[in-house]
Amino acid sequence: MLHNFKYTLKTLFKNKTLIFWTFAFPIILGTFFYMAFSNIEKSEQLDVIDIAIVDNEQFQNSEALKQTFLILGDESNKEQMFSIQYVLLDEAVKLLEDDKISGYLLIEDTPKIVVSSSGINETIFKYVTEKIIQVEDILSLAIKEKSEQFQEEISKNPNTSFDIDTWKKEIYQEVLTMVNNANANIIDISNHNLSYTMIEFYTLIAMTCLYGGILGMVAVNQNLANMSNNGKRVAISPTSKGKIILSSVLSSYFVQLIGVFLLFLYTIFVLKVDYGTNFPLIILLTLIGSLAGLTLGVCIAVVFQVNENLKTGMMLAITMFGCFLSGMMGITMKYIVDSNIPLLNKINPASMITDGFYSLYYYGSNLKRFYFNVSSLLIFSLVMIVISMISLRRQKYDSI
Amino acid sequence: MKSVIQVENLTKKYKNKKAVDDLSFEVYEGEILGLLGPNGSGKSTTINCILSLLNFDEGIIKVLGCEMSPNAYEIKRQIGVVFQDVAVFDELNVYDNIDYFCGLYIKDKLKRKKCIMDAIHLVGLEEFTKYYPKQLSGGLLRRLNIACGIAHQPKIIILDEPTVAVDPQSRNNILDGIQKLRKKGATIIYTTHYMEEVEILCDRVIILDKGKILAVGTTDELKELVNIEEKVTVEIMDLKKDILNEIKNFPHVDSLTYQNPILSITYKKGANNLVNLMDYLKKESIPYTKIYSERPTLNDVFLELTGKDLRD
Structure with a gap:
């Protein structure tokens, strides 16, 4: 196994095309991102989104909404998010038609958020407003439930003393729990840390983690009799197919991790990207993310009986499409998919x-969502491994 | 003679087409057995079935007395294969390529090193050990391909068209190397569609066409199958028709063609054909620049058996 591990490392490191895609390309792309997006970010930070709110009776009666938008539209606040015009419905429609606002909010029986296009400002307005409404609903529900409980208790035991502080605390706790359960993440979108x-x-x-799948794919192809001439030689040797493939895959994983950590070092020390301070968990996620990429590559290599170039094309297409959906070519895509087809991102x-x-x-501080992603990646890897193992059980071929 | 490979009633189909049709033969210890046939005759398929790379529909294959299977590691250890297509890593130099494949058979580093050096000497790549495959000529690359297949010093060597697209110098080198391997005691299966190589190397020959065995035997035995004793070729300018007719009526003449200045005559079995022709030309004072006699080739055998040329 060590012999194969050593020589797979040698062949991978000396394969210039692979080294470019797994080591150099992410670094080059990272540099472009840095140059392109750091400017966008500076301009975006100054951007306040123009919106309108239809100032009708329902809005006036909704105290929570009124207060929230008052804060988000406060010009004296450094983190002002919206520039708000309180207008009648006709005026709001006209403002939107004239492209003077990104959207408007109309509170009727159900709140309506109206935007004209799908730009970043429109997405933020829609997302933030939806979350505000969601939290307001949660808050109303919590107060209603707590009041009903209180009423019930009073009716059972009229001597119950009423402690306003305890009641407030309980309400607060209820809201916190409900907000967490609803995974409301208004804070990150509404403050400008995003x-x-x-x-x-x-x-x-x-x-980069997923690109590692190409390494796994190449390493596995070198050992399959139906994929390469070298694979035929390996297949007729007195060495177990399982051991050979395992050592090749481990070797690819090693090269892949070097690529990912080089990218980390470059982005942290040269581009000054701040990934936070929880390095053990960052490393854990990187290891498991790379494993997911590697197993995806191995699975494609063993399942599809097509030539290596086509397999590489499939791997690149899956990787790029996956990254596109997760926001590589525009942050809005992540929210669009999350809102409309959440299963796709799952x-x-x-x-x-x-x-x-x-x-x-x-x-x-709340790692629930992090561990959900880590578990999902592990399950994904496991599924890929099982599919690959079923395909690899074949010892002979019908044609080679 | 001890049989090292036994193939009984081997049949392999691709969809409904039989690539190998009820093939049975044996390979004896220490011999070089040639599998001769045109492209698509089933040579490589037979080899891949013997190596347990391909599923087959019917038949039994035994190697060294045991049924061959993908997990028969002890048998695999005794087999070396040189595939038709070059199978080496572009990213490894000559020495590392041989070391990698040899290392799949031999774990002991010292023993492996000796085997690698022996293989390098055998194929004459001493000066190229640090070269990468892309730096080698086609012939040298073929030699590396052979070294990778035989470095672990197997008892049975299967060479699948190892001289395809090779220059004459490298071809001679490869053929010399195969002779040396036989002298060391290896049993060799040699597939090719070059009949000259078979005649030089092989003790026995199996002629295959469309997945079936047409004939088996030594080259002499196979040549006995054709009704030709010899072919005589003479270079004579401007032969007249009456002379040609006279020669045609000589004893044992089977056929005659004349394309100025080449006269080709095939003779059926019989003695003194060349002498009689030369005496006649001298008597008739017909000058000629060159005259030579050839025994029938395996191509003639193939032609006789199938009605087509080996390289068709």
């Missing part, structure tokens, strides 16, 4: 890795 560059770098790391390894880093950075 960085586009960070999302880009998370997807870049996800891409089975997309690029999204699991990106979201894992994202949750680690923004919810550092």
Whole structure:
């Protein structure tokens, strides 16, 4: 096994094309991201989104909404998010038509958020407003439930004393629990800590982890009699196929991890990207993310009976499409998929890795979402391994 | 003679087409057995079935007395294969390529090193050990391919068209190397569609076509199958028709063609054909520049058996 491990390392390190895609390409892309997005971020930080709120009776009666938008639209606040015009419905429609606002909010029986296009400002307005409404609903529900409980208790025992502080605390706790359960993440989108560059770098790391699958694919192809002439030689040797493939895959994993950690070093020390301080968990996510990429590559290599170039094309296409859905080519895509087809990002390894880093950075103290992503990646890897093993059990071929 | 490989009633189909059709033969210890046939005759398929790389539909294959299977590691240890297509790593130099494949058979580093050096000497790559495959010519690459297949010094060597697209110098080197391997005691199966190589190397020959065995025997035995004793070729300018007709009526003449200035005559079995022709030309004062006689080749055998040329 060691013999094969050593020589697989040699062949991988001397394969210039592979080394370019797994080592150099992510670093080059990272540099481009840095140059392109750092400027965007600076301009975005100054951007306040123009919106309108239809100032009708329902809105006036909704105290929580009124107060929240008052804070988010406060010009004296450094973190002002919206520039808000309180207008009638007709005026709001006209403002939107004239492209003077990104969208407007109309509170009727159900709140309506109206936007004209799908740009970043429109997405933020829609997302933040939905979350505000969601939290307001949760809060109303909590107060209603608590009041009913209190009423019930009074009716059972009229001598119950009423302690306003205890009642407030209980309500507060209830709301906290409900907010957490609903996974409401209004804070990260509504404060300006959210960085586009960070999302880009998370997807870049996800891409590098998944690109490792190409290494696994090449290493496995070298050992399959139906895929390469070298594979025929290996197949007729007195060495177990399982051992040979395992040592080749481990060797690929080793090279892949070097690639990912080089990217980390470059982005941290040269591009000054801040991934947070929880390094053990960052490393854990990287190891498991790379494993997911590697097993995906191995699975494609053993399942599909097509030539190596086609397999590499499939791997690149899956990786790039996965990264696209997780926000590599535009942060809005991540939210669009999350909002409309959440299942897609639940089975997309690029999204699991990106979201894992994202949750680690923004919810550092609450690791539930992080571990959900880690577990999803492990399950994904396991599924890939099982499929690969079933395919690899074949000892002879019908044609080679 | 001890049989090292036994193939009984081997049949392999690709979809509904039989690539190998009820093939049975044996390979004896220490011999070089040639598998001769045109492209698509089933040579490589037979080899891949023997090596347990391919599933087959019917038949039994035994190597060194045991049924061959993908997990028969002790048998595999005794087999070396040189595939038709070059199978080496572009990223490894000559020495490392041989070391890698040899290392799949021999774990002991010292023993392996000796085997690698022996293989390098055998194929004449001493000056190229640090070269990468892309730096080697086609012939040298073929030699490396052979070294990778035989470095572990197997008892049975299977060479699948090892001289395809090789320059004459490298071909001679390869053929010399195969002779040396036989002298060391290896049993060799040699597949090719070059009949000259078979005639030089092989003790016995199996002629295959469309997955079936057409004939088996030594080259002399196979040549006995054709009704030709010899072919005589003469270079004569401007032969007249009446002379040609006279020669045609000589004893044992089977056929005659004349394309100025080459006269080709095939003779059925019989003695003194060349002498009689030369005496006649002298008597008739017909000058000629060159005259030579050839025994029938395996191509003639193949032609006789199938009605087509080996390289068709």
